[in-house]
Amino acid sequence: MCAYRELVNRHLIKGVKVAERMLGNRQDAEDVMQETCLKIWREAPRWKPQAKFSTWLYRVVLNACLDRKRQVFPAMTDELDEVIDEQPMAEDVMIEKQRSERVKSALQQLPDRQRAAVVLNYYEEMSNQDAADSMGVALGAYQQLLFRAKQKLRDYLVEDEDEAKTGS
């Protein structure tokens, strides 16, 4: 159990962050990470070290995220519990926060597998092969997913920004 605790501790933050980028909120991400770690605990005796442990971990996290997205939950808005901050925010901080929300929203609009491709490639800085292995797809298929994801993100983010600037 000590070894298990150490293993979970080592990968906990990464797993939560990947799940949060996939699902869009921290609470769901923590739930998914818990499910993932319990699955790893149950299946550990059967795991064969044919690939890196992190590849297996990411695959379980992504599958758990996709399963969660398919489930129908009552709408739980974070805003209900959010304490309204009445302190005035510096303009640059506000702009940065808006951009962050915009990217988050754009990512959530992507199909799940395209989002996963971007998260693994950009945020986790995985090689294309490692990312493809984590997603359980061929390298060519992964590259296609990434290409299409970036095209869509460009449409959501870059071209919308240009239109906003030109006023069209």
Next chain:
Amino acid sequence: MRQKQDHEVDSWLAHYEVADPDDSSRKALLDKIVAAASLLPQDRPQPFLSRLKAEEWVQDAAALAAVAVLGFWIGSGSFGMAASKPISVPSEVSSISSTYLNRIIFGPKSWKEVSL
């Protein structure tokens, strides 16, 4: 052109920050996970042979092999030859066996017939 477009997308993606969990919430989550795991049994690995038997492809291969052997046997005529050949029992053997059967069912006719 494509590299420039990728660079633009990447620069946007850099704006999306996901904060690390703070130490207290990280520890709380870790404790919760370990506590839950301690209540769960681990799946025992199956022995190699039972895993092999459970593999569908092994069963399919064995069935195919059996069909292939049977097909070859039928096709080569060996089955036909074996089936068409009548089983003939020599007359001596059939009379001895009927004598023994009679002794068993009806019993010996005299002490002389009682032989072990």
